[in-house]
Amino acid sequence: MDPALYRVVANRRETSDVSSLTLAPLKAEMAVAPPRHGQFNMLTAFGVGEAAISVSRSSRLSGRDSGQGLHTAGAGSIVHTIRDVGAVTHALCVASAGSLVGVRGPFGQGWGAEDGDWLAEGDVVVVAGGIGLAPLRSVVDDLAGRSTDASGRLRGRLFVIAGAREQAQVIFADDLARWAALGAIVSVTVDVSTPGWTGHVGLVTAQIAPAGIDPGGARALVCGPEIMMRFTAAALEKLGMDPSRIFVSLERNMQCGLGWCGHCQLGPLILCRDGPIVAYGGAVTHLMRERER
Amino acid sequence: MKQDIADLISTHPLLAGLSVDLIGEVAGCAVNRVWHAGELLITEGEAADTLYLVRRGVVAIEVNAPASGPIVIETVGPGGVVGWSWMFPPYRWHFDARAAGAVGAIAIDAACLRDKADADPELGHRLTFRVAGVLLERLQMTRVRLLDLYGSSRAR
Numbered sequence: 001m002d003p004a005l006y007r008v009v010a011n012r013r014e015t016s017d018v019s020s021l022t023l024a025p026l027k028a029e030m031a032v033a034p035p036r037h038g039q040f041n042m043l044t045a046f047g048v049g050e051a052a053i054s055v056s057r058s059s060r061l062s063g064r065d066s067g068q069g070l071h072t073a074g075a076g077s078i079v080h081t082i083r084d085v086g087a088v089t090h091a092l093c094v095a096s097a098g099s100l101v102g103v104r105g106p107f108g109q110g111w112g113a114e115d116g117d118w119l120a121e122g123d124v125v126v127v128a129g130g131i132g133l134a135p136l137r138s139v140v141d142d143l144a145g146r147s148t149d150a151s152g153r154l155r156g157r158l159f160v161i162a163g164a165r166e167q168a169q170v171i172f173a174d175d176l177a178r179w180a181a182l183g184a185i186v187s188v189t190v191d192v193s194t195p196g197w198t199g200h201v202g203l204v205t206a207q208i209a210p211a212g213i214d215p216g217g218a219r220a221l222v223c224g225p226e227i228m229m230r231f232t233a234a235a236l237e238k239l240g241m242d243p244s245r246i247f248v249s250l251e252r253n254m255q256c257g258l259g260w261c262g263h264c265q266l267g268p269l270i271l272c273r274d275g276p277i278v279a280y281g282g283a284v285t286h287l288m289r290e291r292e293r
Numbered sequence: 294m295k296q297d298i299a300d301l302i303s304t305h306p307l308l309a310g311l312s313v314d315l316i317g318e319v320a321g322c323a324v325n326r327v328w329h330a331g332e333l334l335i336t337e338g339e340a341a342d343t344l345y346l347v348r349r350g351v352v353a354i355e356v357n358a359p360a361s362g363p364i365v366i367e368t369v370g371p372g373g374v375v376g377w378s379w380m381f382p383p384y385r386w387h388f389d390a391r392a393a394g395a396v397g398a399i400a401i402d403a404a405c406l407r408d409k410a411d412a413d414p415e416l417g418h419r420l421t422f423r424v425a426g427v428l429l430e431r432l433q434m435t436r437v438r439l440l441d442l443y444g445s446s447r448a449r
Contacts, residue, residue, distance in 0.1 A: 130443040165443035191438050193365035198393065200351065200368045203434045209306070210370040225442040231433075 001258065003044045003102025004030040008095045009077065014171040017084045018131055019093040020056060023101060024077045031076035032103050034058060037139045038110035038249065038277045042257050043080060044102030045091035052254035052272070053092070054135035055106065056081040078103070081134035081171065107257040109277050111221055111247060113139045119147040119156025122217025127204055127232050129163045129224020133171055135249060135276075136223055140175070144182050154183040159211055163204035163224065166192045185211065204228065205235040215240035222280075223249040230288055233280045243281025250275045250288070266290060298323050301399055305346045306372045307423055315416050322405035328392035334375060335390035341378035342403045347371055350396035355389040368393060374427050379403030 006023035013019050025031035032041065035055045044050045057079035084093040095101060118124050124143060126136050140160060147155045160179055164170045167190055180186040187207045189200035200207060204224075213236075220236050222229045229248045236246050252264040252271050259273030267287045269275060278284050299320035302308050308319060325348075328334060334345055334352060345352070351370050355363040366388065369375050375390050375398070384403070410417035 163443070165441065169443060189368075191441070191443065195361060197365070200370070201353070201365045202367045203437055205437075206367075206434060207370075210372045227437065227440060228442050231437060 001104055003042070003050075003104045004032050006030075006078070006101055006103045008097050008099045008101060010097055011093075011095060014081065015169050017093070018081060018169075018171055019084070020079050020081045021092060021095060021101070022077060022079050023103065024074055025103075026100070028076060032078075032105050034076075035078070035106035036110035037113045037142060038135050039106035039108050040135070040254070040257075040276065041078070041080065041103050041105030041107065042254070043082075043088075043092055044104075045088050045095070046100065046102065048091040049088040050102070050104075051082075051086075051088040051092070052107075052251070052257070053080045053082055053089075055079070056134040056137045057141070058138065081131060081137075083131045104257060107254075107272050108275055109273075111136075111139050111277050113142055113221075117147065118219055119143055119154065119158060122219060123157045123159060123214050125159045125161070125208075125211075125213055125218060125220040125236065127161045127163075127208070127220065127222045127224070127236075129204060129228040129232075130165070130169065131171060132222075132224030132228075132249070133162055134223075136221055137172055137175060139221060140179055140184070144179060144184065148182065152182065157214075158184040159213060160184050160186045161204050161207045161211070162186075162188045163228070164188070164190050166190050166194050167197045167199075168194070187211065203231065205231050208232070208235045208239060213239060213241075215242075218245065220246045222246065226250070226288055229280075233285075243285070244279050246280040247277055248280050248284070248288070249277050250284075298325060298399065301325060301348065302346065305348065305399065307346055307374050307427060311419060315413075315419065318409050318413060318416055319401060319406065322402040322409065323399050326398060326400045328396040328398075330392055330394045332392045332396075333389055334392065334396070334398070335386045335388070337386050337389050339386055341376065341384045341386045343376055344379055344401040344403055344406060345375040345390075346399040346401070347373045347375060348397045348399065350398075351393040352396055352398070353391045353393045355391055357389065363389065363391070374424075376403075377424075377428065379407075380424070 005026040009024045010022040040052050040054050042050050043053045059077045082092045084090045149155050193201045222232050233246050254272045255261045255263040257272045259270045264271040299316050303316045351368050352375050353365045354367045
């Protein structure tokens with residue numbers, strides 16, 4: 001499966017080590033299939049290597065959103081948000097407008113938010129840590145776009161709880177403010193306060209109990225460092241949520257993206273195929289304690 | 294008035310579910326108070342004489358650094374508890390606690406509460422376990438924060 005050629009349309013620096021690349025297919029017929037919320041693509045930095053990267057927005061996903069502040073660039077365009085943690089991700093983070101990258105995908109199971117009217121079924125709780133907000137942004141946009149009343153306010157309760165190391169590491173601040181303006185209950189917390197920060201300080205889990213979430217019928221989407229996801233899922237369970245309605249995004253060493261190579265195997269799961277989004281509870285609760293191979 | 298306080302106390306997570314009699318005992322030591330943004334509930338070094346049950350608003354637990362001024366260590370929101378140093382001698386606050394905005398909290402006189410807990414073993418027992426539960430949760434959160442989860446890709 002060869003990568004399709006995409007051109008970097010824009011490179012937006014989100015934080016000191018996180019960038020969002022807006023990519024457009026070199027030719028329309030080359031474009032990869034439209035992603036679903038939570039799916040990922042394998043991005044190639046030519047001459048360096050390939051890495052699994054979450055889709056944080058796409059022209060298809062944004063078709064039903066609120067239509068504000070999008071960084072898409074026409075049909076087939078995709079936004080990937082990347083943290084600079086190694087050679088490949090560094091090459092992607094510094095890719096300049098006009099340069100070419102390869103795209104394979106989309107891969108894996110998404111959040112499933114395209115199906116059904118979630119906000120009509122109960123509270124939707126989105127909990128993100130650090131760059132974990134990236135694969136959740138399009139979900140929130142979609143829910144916000146589809147579930148507003150005539151005055152543009154959300155019909156239903158959407159909680160967005162985002163954590164970061166410090167204020168400068170909070171990604172998508174514009175989106176967080178926009179969701180709050182639409183009526184989402186947005187709470188941002190940092191581990192370390194810096195001068196000027198007037199928001200919450202502490203773990204994301206500390207924001208769950210006081211939020212006023214109605215656990216009956218609620219659905220939670222959690223993405224971030226795995227330790228953070230474990231503690232978050234436990235806090236949501238303690239609140240009374242059904243573990244099968246808590247979804248987490250598990251990342252392992254994704255290589256082929258097709259379920260062939262087994263690098264991303266986690267117990268019975270091949271995460272590039274069966275994940276990255278899986279329901280918490282049952283075997284997954286224990287699998288999340290397994291060391292990455 | 295004390296009945297109103299008792300109602301407020303009975304809905305706070307720290308003491309919810311206690312018997313009417315026990316809530317009544319605690320209510321006898323409690324008043325309902327409000328603070329404006331920026332006001333201090335607690336000042337480092339002063340006598341630790343009050344347990345605060347936060348009802349609304351956010352309280353910032355701070356430590357004052359000479360070079361940079363107040364550093365917020367943690368924030369406590371509705372349903373949270375502020376102030377532990379009243380439990381053990383020398384009963385002195387170790388941090389400042391400041392209202393990050395308008396704050397409403399039940400202020401419970403610590404000496405009064407200690408006396409009642411000593412006199413009524415059931416109250417003392419239940420109060421100790423409730424407080425220990427919150428302290429355990431805080432300790433666990435602090436341990437996780439020490440991991441600096443967002444600061445290192447290896448921790449993921």
